[in-house]
Amino acid sequence: MYDAPHTERDVDQQDIKISARKVQVYYGTTHAIKDVDCDIEDKTVTAFIGPSGCGKSTFLRCLNRMNDTIDVCRVEGDISIDGEDIYDKRVDPVQLRAKVGMVFQKPNPFPKSIYDNIAYGPRIHGLAKSKADLDEIVEKSLRRGAIWDEVKDRLDAPGTGLSGGQQQRLCIARAIATEPEVLLMDEPCSALDPIATSQVEELIDELRQDYSVVIVTHSMQQAARVSQKTAFFHLGNLVEFGDTGKIFTNPVDSRTESYITGRIG
Amino acid sequence: MSELKQHIASAFDRDLEGIQAQIMKMGGLVEAAIMQSAKSLETRDEELAELVRRNDAAIDALEESLNEEAARVIALRAPTASDLRIVLSVMRMSANLERMGDLSKNIAKRTGVLVQMQAIGGTAPSLRRMAREVELMLKDALDAYIQRDEALAEDVIERDRDVDQMYNTLFREFLTFMLEDPRNITACMHLHFIAKNIERMGDHVTSIAEQVVFLTTGRKPDEPREKADRTSTDADLAPDMDKDGD
Numbered sequence: 001m002y003d004a005p006h007t008e009r010d011v012d013q014q015d016i017k018i019s020a021r022k023v024q025v026y027y028g029t030t031h032a033i034k035d036v037d038c039d040i041e042d043k044t045v046t047a048f049i050g051p052s053g054c055g056k057s058t059f060l061r062c063l064n065r066m067n068d069t070i071d072v073c074r075v076e077g078d079i080s081i082d083g084e085d086i087y088d089k090r091v092d093p094v095q096l097r098a099k100v101g102m103v104f105q106k107p108n109p110f111p112k113s114i115y116d117n118i119a120y121g122p123r124i125h126g127l128a129k130s131k132a133d134l135d136e137i138v139e140k141s142l143r144r145g146a147i148w149d150e151v152k153d154r155l156d157a158p159g160t161g162l163s164g165g166q167q168q169r170l171c172i173a174r175a176i177a178t179e180p181e182v183l184l185m186d187e188p189c190s191a192l193d194p195i196a197t198s199q200v201e202e203l204i205d206e207l208r209q210d211y212s213v214v215i216v217t218h219s220m221q222q223a224a225r226v227s228q229k230t231a232f233f234h235l236g237n238l239v240e241f242g243d244t245g246k247i248f249t250n251p252v253d254s255r256t257e258s259y260i261t262g263r264i265g
Numbered sequence: 266m267s268e269l270k271q272h273i274a275s276a277f278d279r280d281l282e283g284i285q286a287q288i289m290k291m292g293g294l295v296e297a298a299i300m301q302s303a304k305s306l307e308t309r310d311e312e313l314a315e316l317v318r319r320n321d322a323a324i325d326a327l328e329e330s331l332n333e334e335a336a337r338v339i340a341l342r343a344p345t346a347s348d349l350r351i352v353l354s355v356m357r358m359s360a361n362l363e364r365m366g367d368l369s370k371n372i373a374k375r376t377g378v379l380v381q382m383q384a385i386g387g388t389a390p391s392l393r394r395m396a397r398e399v400e401l402m403l404k405d406a407l408d409a410y411i412q413r414d415e416a417l418a419e420d421v422i423e424r425d426r427d428v429d430q431m432y433n434t435l436f437r438e439f440l441t442f443m444l445e446d447p448r449n450i451t452a453c454m455h456l457h458f459i460a461k462n463i464e465r466m467g468d469h470v471t472s473i474a475e476q477v478v479f480l481t482t483g484r485k486p487d488e489p490r491e492k493a494d495r496t497s498t499d500a501d502l503a504p505d506m507d508k509d510g511d
Contacts, residue, residue, distance in 0.1 A: 220345070221343060224345070248345045248346065249345070249346060249349065249350075249483065250346060250350075250483030250484075251346055254269070257269065257346050257347060258269065258270060260345045260346055261269070261272065261344070261345055261346050261347065261348045262272050262273050262274060262277065263269055263270045263271060263272050263273065
């Protein structure tokens, strides 16, 4: 007989997956991220919370170089995944994004069949040698996306014909089809109803066994429900970063307290 | 902790203020119950004792309403951090206050019996002084709660030692009276229960003061205190029964 942890949030310390040091982001002359140091653990859900415009999405997008696509955006500092600098010139952003998958706020399935939505990534990255291989990847991804049972009989139907919650789980399945190591989610549930939200949250918790998941959310209750670590951003600063249980019961910084208790910050 | 601003949702502030106002009201009723029960004992005032017994229903009703309100705030507002600690501390404090009300009521009941008997030395005034000390501790604990004054709460916790020592002294006195004359035994047993009740009330006040520390800091008070009430563990606290045999 061993002592069970008091809550499921008492997770073991995991290895550092992503390490960010002195990260600065500028949009033109606007200083959007100021001197952020942050270690994100493997096999852990890390939530980024903070008011609109605080920089949490910007910082999330630094982690798979999505900011490269914005001309006026400039990123400084070091971000490494498993010790490798992702901003190194030799790193191919496309390969990086296969390793660091992303799910967006609005479900955005390709206007293709459910099967092709999942198969697209593995195909362009050459992950499947045969049709049978591809079939297996599609089934496995849809199963891990917790949507297999709902779509297995209509894999040829368009992905856009699914409900919002199903589309989002399809997008998550699509993101994990390339076997990423990190999954970034930018408000993945804000367009979903409470039932679909619960399903996605349950999925996030299952994905934690294999991936490092980073989720940006405006719902503090969602951050409290799904994450083990929480980072609070405010005006481009990482104000507080720690165990979710601690952040929501006894935060150190008064700005964190004001934000999570719904006071004017 | 820095002074927190108001919530964006002002109804949330009103909810929290509401339950805190109720706990203060409850605290006021309990303060009165402690003093009135001790006074009724000292002045052998049966009417006052009866009043204490009747007023306990109001304390019980407040506890029930507080628990309902607290549950409602948790369900509807999902409080976090210091807000959550307010709700949790109010629920625990209301349980402490309710027990203190019961203990006062029990003192008042025993007063009803004791007025039929002869007074035992100067023990009634001693009990009243002890009750007065507990009542002051409660007042300070409630002030510390409202002012979020951690230092005052720590002071209250410290003062419980004095109450424990007063109890030890009374315990010895009762034993002496009982040894002197077995006819004192019935009264002394009642008086001893009263002393024990007051000592227990001191423990409840300590628990309330600990809630204040929890509320302001998010932590329990640092060290477990050594109990000063040693009557249950030390045999030599009792008067020397072999004295005559020496």
